[in-house]
Amino acid sequence: LRTPVLVTGGAGYIGSHAVLALRDAGWPVAVVDDLSTGFRAAVAKDVPFYEGDIADGELLARIFVEQEIGAIMHFAGSIVVPESVADPLRYYGNNTAKSRALIAAAVAHGIGHFIFSSTAAVYGAPDHSPVDEETPAAPINPYGRSKLMTEQMLADTAAAHEINYGVLRYFNVAGADPQGRAGQSTAGATHLIKVACEAATGRRDGVAIFGTDYETPDGTGVRDYIHVSDLVAAHVLLLERLIAEPEASLTMNCGYGRGFSVSEVLDAVERVAGTEIARRTEARRAGDPGELVSDPSRIRSTLPWEPRNDDLDTIVRHALEWERMRTD
Numbered sequence: 180l181r182t183p184v185l186v187t188g189g190a191g192y193i194g195s196h197a198v199l200a201l202r203d204a205g206w207p208v209a210v211v212d213d214l215s216t217g218f219r220a221a222v223a224k225d226v227p228f229y230e231g232d233i234a235d236g237e238l239l240a241r242i243f244v245e246q247e248i249g250a251i252m253h254f255a256g257s258i259v260v261p262e263s264v265a266d267p268l269r270y271y272g273n274n275t276a277k278s279r280a281l282i283a284a285a286v287a288h289g290i291g292h293f294i295f296s297s298t299a300a301v302y303g304a305p306d307h308s309p310v311d312e313e314t315p316a317a318p319i320n321p322y323g324r325s326k327l328m329t330e331q332m333l334a335d336t337a338a339a340h341e342i343n344y345g346v347l348r349y350f351n352v353a354g355a356d357p358q359g360r361a362g363q364s365t366a367g368a369t370h371l372i373k374v375a376c377e378a379a380t381g382r383r384d385g386v387a388i389f390g391t392d393y394e395t396p397d398g399t400g401v402r403d404y405i406h407v408s409d410l411v412a413a414h415v416l417l418l419e420r421l422i423a424e425p426e427a428s429l430t431m432n433c434g435y436g437r438g439f440s441v442s443e444v445l446d447a448v449e450r451v452a453g454t455e456i457a458r459r460t461e462a463r464r465a466g467d468p469g470e471l472v473s474d475p476s477r478i479r480s481t482l483p484w485e486p487r488n489d490d491l492d493t494i495v496r497h498a499l500e501w502e503r504m505r506t507d
């Protein structure tokens with residue numbers, strides 16, 4: 180039974196891909212987005228779209244009733260680690276307080292299932308790699324803490340009320356819809372693959388490498404880059420699971436389980452784009468761990484998830500294709 184799904188942040192990068200994945204799989208979808216970083220054009224015209232705040236209880240009540248919502252996928256939030264260090268209250272506001280309001284509205288209206296975009300940043304700077312979900316959460320920046328608090332609210336809420344939840348702790352999401360229907364349009368993006376693709380297409384002057392003195396093989400930061408389409412596919416499978424087993428909630432890493440350094444990523448972008456990228460070295464960024472790679476055992480044994488794009492060059496190629504199509 181495919182219940183209508185409310186996608187928060189559906190006009191943003193990952194949310195817009197989730198809308199595509201849900202529709203491709205036959206789920207009715209509605210979107211709420213305040214367009215603070217998302218774009219109205221990222222959502223197809225025939226998807227019910229509500230411009231507004233996820234903490235606006237009256238708006239949510241209206242959406243739940245009008246669209247007969249039975250599940251929520253919550254993507255709306257702020258996502259830049261250094262920004263969270265500079266402006267922590269914005270992160271506790273957007274990611275924690277507003278999530279609380281959304282969860283409260285979900286409970287009040289009997290919404291049965293809630294999927295939350297969490298982050299590998301909840302692990303902080305772990306002393307081992309890869310990290311599994313038993314690794315104690317110990318975020319080292321306000322971004323990670325703001326997301327961890329929402330995980331904790333969900334766990335407590337599911338214990339007390341008729342709602343189950345799925346938390347996916349994303350590693351480094353990149354790439355774009357392989358069919359070119361969506362991609363990352365974020366203004367002033369800071370994520371490495373996006374930034375490198377902008378540099379490769381002449382939209383910015385080169386790339387700064389933040390830190391070359393990490394305890395990693397080449398000294399630059401190592402991350403587990405995951406293709407956005409594989410990530411959103413996991414959400415759809417997770418939703419099916421939450422509906423099939425309403426007593427069970429799940430918290431899982433979402434990554435491929437292998438890491439690439441900043442230098443390796445830049446090499447890949449140069450290789451795929453066929454152009455050189457000017458590199459400069461800068462100091463480490465505030466709040467950045469050296470290496471963050473997932474142990475994906477739990478998601479692989481829990482969901483019938485078969486990643487289709489587990490290949491750095493493929494991720495980069497799709498990101499570049501999107502970058503080249505942009506007209507803004």
Ligand code: UFG
Nearest residue numbers: 258298299300350351369370371374387388389400441471
């Ligand atoms: N980096 C650069 N230059 C840049 C941008 C990034 O050297 O211009 C480096 C960073 O120092 C880091 C790596 O590239 O080593 C990746 O940085 P991103 O900014 O692309 O991503 P983050 O790892 O900081 O954060 C992202 C998400 C988080 C998530 C985290 C998990 O925003 O939600 O990945 O690793 F938790």
